[in-house]
Amino acid sequence: MRLMDEELFPSTPGKIKIERAHTIHRQLYRCFASTSTIFLWALFLIALAASYATFQSFVDSSSRYFAASWGGLQWEKQVRASAAPRRPGGLSVLVTGAAGFVGSHVSLALRKRGDGVLGLDNFNNYYDPSLKKARRALLDGQDVMVVEGDINDARLLAKLFAVVPFTHVMHLAAQAGVRYAIENPASYVHSNIAGLVTLLEACKSADPQPAVVWASSSSVYGLNEEVPFSESDLTDRPASLYAATKKAGEEITHTYNHIYGLSITGLRFFTVYGPWGRPDMAYFSFTRNILQGKPITVYRGRSGTDLARDFTFIDDIVKGCVASLDTAERSTGSGGRKSGPSQYRIFNLGNTSPVTVPALVGILERHLRVKAKQKVLEMPGNGDVPFTHANISLARAELGYQPTTNLEAGLKKFVKWYLSYYGYKARNDEVTRTGSAKIM
Numbered sequence: 001m002r003l004m005d006e007e008l009f010p011s012t013p014g015k016i017k018i019e020r021a022h023t024i025h026r027q028l029y030r031c032f033a034s035t036s037t038i039f040l041w042a043l044f045l046i047a048l049a050a051s052y053a054t055f056q057s058f059v060d061s062s063s064r065y066f067a068a069s070w071g072g073l074q075w076e077k078q079v080r081a082s083a084a085p086r087r088p089g090g091l092s093v094l095v096t097g098a099a100g101f102v103g104s105h106v107s108l109a110l111r112k113r114g115d116g117v118l119g120l121d122n123f124n125n126y127y128d129p130s131l132k133k134a135r136r137a138l139l140d141g142q143d144v145m146v147v148e149g150d151i152n153d154a155r156l157l158a159k160l161f162a163v164v165p166f167t168h169v170m171h172l173a174a175q176a177g178v179r180y181a182i183e184n185p186a187s188y189v190h191s192n193i194a195g196l197v198t199l200l201e202a203c204k205s206a207d208p209q210p211a212v213v214w215a216s217s218s219s220v221y222g223l224n225e226e227v228p229f230s231e232s233d234l235t236d237r238p239a240s241l242y243a244a245t246k247k248a249g250e251e252i253t254h255t256y257n258h259i260y261g262l263s264i265t266g267l268r269f270f271t272v273y274g275p276w277g278r279p280d281m282a283y284f285s286f287t288r289n290i291l292q293g294k295p296i297t298v299y300r301g302r303s304g305t306d307l308a309r310d311f312t313f314i315d316d317i318v319k320g321c322v323a324s325l326d327t328a329e330r331s332t333g334s335g336g337r338k339s340g341p342s343q344y345r346i347f348n349l350g351n352t353s354p355v356t357v358p359a360l361v362g363i364l365e366r367h368l369r370v371k372a373k374q375k376v377l378e379m380p381g382n383g384d385v386p387f388t389h390a391n392i393s394l395a396r397a398e399l400g401y402q403p404t405t406n407l408e409a410g411l412k413k414f415v416k417w418y419l420s421y422y423g424y425k426a427r428n429d430e431v432t433r434t435g436s437a438k439i440m
């Protein structure tokens with residue numbers, strides 16, 4: 001016990017205590033010898049605390065700024081360069097959904113003829129984002145910048161319009177897919193309604209106001225039985241939430257046209273397909289499954305009738321989009337105020353020759369030279385419609401729209417792209433060897 005005490009405490013503890021007390025006392029005396037010194041010290045401490053707080057908030061806001069994927073002088077310079085037309089009288093177009101199927105094709109077509117193009121895309125994972133990144137790489141190669149951001153981000157949109165006086169907005173960002181709305185209804189409201197309104201708010205406040213061309217859908221015809229579908233037909237019986245949000249979009253855009261003088265063109269696309277397409281669509285997923293020897297599900301109508309679609313090739317759709325931009329009149333408002341009536345248009349962009357789903361499968365089998373394993377099921381009541389068929393007289397008259405690619409030729413191009421993109425040649429051989437699918 002004694003040993004322990006000696007280790008823990010010095011042999012002459014009292015001396016040490018006294019010396020320490022003296023030293024501390026002397027220091028305190030020096031520092032706080034007078035009340036004025038105490039006052040000065042207090043002031044100094046308050047100033048130190050205040051400057052620390054200011055520094056902290058600077059660090060916070062700067063880290064928020066640097067964490068955002070947009071902003072800064074260099075970024076603004078790139079945005080301006082991408083959106084600047086390369087030809088006299090060229091357009092300056094903000095393309096939303098630019099890393100998407102239709103968006104990437106339209107962006108490339110515009111850039112090719114010398115228009116300025118700036119893309120915007122949120123790269124969500126509704127389907128494989130690597131395909132969206134590959135499309136972005138294509139756009140990069142043509143000096144088209146794609147800003148990563150959401151149409152619901154009002155600050156980002158305001159910034160883009162502050163940096164670039166866009167002449168047009170090609171609005172293609174959306175939650176697509178008819179049947180997925182059963183699984184995730186909120187995503188349709190988020191993108192197709194809330195996102196649309198946020199975008200239109202930015203457009204109406206912009207000075208100059210851009211003309212807006214945007215993607216509606218053939219699905220707005222819903223349970224319509226008039227054939228072929230004309231723009232003048234009633235569209236008040238949607239069969240899916242997706243269709244309902246697109247129909248709502250037509251009404252919402254009308255409001256912005258009416259109140260703010262925004263020039264609006266809505267395009268009702270009919271089942272668009274082609275190279276760089278969407279993996280969630282039937283022609284794409286059928287191709288994947290057929291090549292992998294997996295079964296495909298072919299839906300049929302209730303009375304055993306085949307379902308049919310007015311499948312429209314991407315190049316024809318691109319021509320319709322570009323013609324819509326070219327014929328769009330200017331918005332009449334500026335900075336949120338209307339100064340006169342402005343254009344409001346809706347067009348069908350279809351192919352005018354519906355093809356049944358079994359016929360689509362037959363064409364794919366021929367191009368892939370593989371027999372599909374088919375399961376035929378009754379169409380589930382989850383938003384599908386039995387057929388679509390476009391009347392395109394209006395688009396032909398006003399846009400000079402004339403589709404030139406039939407499903408046979410279009411799918412040939414798609415299959416060629418698919419095989420080169422996914423490198424399925426080798427796997428095709430594997431399919432032959434394992435016999436998991438029958439080669440035709």
Ligand SMILES: O=C(O)[C@H]1O[C@H](OP(=O)(O)OP(=O)(O)OC[C@H]2O[C@@H](n3ccc(=O)[nH]c3=O)[C@H](O)[C@@H]2O)[C@H](O)[C@@H](O)[C@@H]1O
Nearest residue numbers: 176177178217218219269270271281282297298299307384
């Ligand atoms: O035209 C349109 O407005 C819509 O076209 C397509 O929707 P959809 O025509 O349903 O295209 P797919 O999903 O490719 O289906 C095509 C046909 O194949 C059928 N199908 C689909 C999937 C499947 O596994 N089996 C099958 O038989 C569908 O019932 C439909 O008749 C797009 O997915 C929508 O985003 C677009 O808005």
